Amino acid sequence: MLIAIGIFTTDGERWHASRQLLRPQFIKDRVSDLEVFEKHLEILLPMLGGSRQSQTVDAMDLFFKFTLDASTAFLLGHSVNSLQNPQDRFADAFATIQSVQSIIARVGPLNRFVPRKAFHASIKIMEEFMQPFIEKTLQFTPEELEKMSKSDEGYNFLYALASFTRDRTVLRDQLAATLLAGRDTTACTLSWLFSEISRRPDIVAKLRSEIEEHVGMEDKPTYTHLKNMRYLTHVINETLRLYPIVPFNVRVALKDTTLPRGGGPDGTQPIGIPGKSL
Secondary structure (H helix, E strand, C coil): CCCCCCCCCCCHHHHHHHHHHHHHHHCHHHHCCCHHHHHHHHHHHHHHCCCCCCCCCCHHHHHHHHHHHHHHHHHHCCCCCCCCCCCCHHHHHHHHHHHHHHHHHHHHHHHHHCCCHHHHHHHHHHHHHHHHHHHHHHCCCHHHHHHHHCCCCCCCHHHHHHCCCCCHHHHHHHHHHHHHHHHHHHHHHHHHHHHHHCCCHHHHHHHHHHHHHHCCCCCCCCHHHHHHCHHHHHHHHHHHHHCCCCCCCCCCCCCCEEEEEEECCCCCEEEEECCCCC
16 A cells, blocks of 8 residues: 555554654645645636636536645645646546545445556556655755755755655655645535535625735735635635535544443443454
């Protein structure tokens, strides 16, 4: 599996180590840098309007390409530019991996019957794409990486990670895990948000008014602008409430324990939970 020791596939000490590694990369100074998103947004916006009058546009597909482009630019310092190059091998491979993984997760014990030929081929493509960036990064000394990770110019997520670890496997797995999180969560939220407000012109009017008040029609939004637009925040939060990006979370008991309710014919009796070692 490609994501062998990423933050989403580990527990216990390994999970804690991944969290300690990734958390410093999402400080305010980094997430508030909107330039990488602005560049790809300027490509996305005309596409949402379609190439001809009354054309139907698959907005969700465009959102997924947009977030893939922005995520790879932030993580690697190089975008796959899937909005402009829809046949990009990396984008296609990434979609195949996610599709097969989704099927494997849903079929449970029957997952051994799921064909994996395309899955493994796509993993190879994804690794071949990331590996040159990892090797290039590891050519820098720790001192050079630390200097670059503290600079706005030329900064990327991989440089910052390599300042903490030079393990190629760890770098690969954390990149893949973060790419998955950065692409899907934002793309899905955008898709649901636009689906909802397309039926609510009153909400669109309020959003437009707030944008005109805080940003104007010519300036580009800043982190401060976004933070001050409370109605926009509420709209996004309500979208996440209705359509949570992570609809369920798996938990296991670390040792044998008992819950006070949930057992018996009527569900009011104690129920035993066997422990599972990590």
